[in-house]
Amino acid sequence: MKYQNARALLPEKLVRDIQNYVQGSYLYIPIQQEHKKQWGDNSGSKKLLQERNEQIAQAYRNGTCVKELAQRYFLTEHSIRRIIREEHNVQT
Known part of the structure; x- marks a missing residue:
């Protein structure tokens, strides 16, 4: 600030x-x-994370395993599963 x-x-x-x-x-x-903005609206961080999460979910749907995605994106396998689950819920 x-x-x-x-x-x-x-x-x-x-x-x-x-x-x-x-x-x-x-x-x-x-x-x-x-007038309050949500987290990440000014910096664009929110949009970048949404795009990353969509890429993770798409790669998983295309056959990439959770372990490989965790290594590729430097996240835990638990985080990858959570992202996949959330992206699945958004799509349905």
């Missing part, structure tokens, strides 16, 4: 009002719930 100077963003009167409560400290202002 990047800190920003309140004087650069807020009207002077509002800065003075806030200073009555907080002097020279960091103040976290949470995002409004309706």
Whole structure:
């Protein structure tokens, strides 16, 4: 998270009002719930993991064994089975 100077963003009167409560400290202002994004939306991580999981499930359907997929993707066999199961549930 990047800190920003309140004087650069807020009207002077509002800065003075806030200073009555907080002097020279960091103040976290949470995002409004309706503007909140899900994990990975900004970075694209969520999409990359979804694509990887689809590739894993497809390779499994094409005959690649769980052990080989675990080695290829540096995951545990348990994780591979979970991904395959979740991808199967998405498709049905």
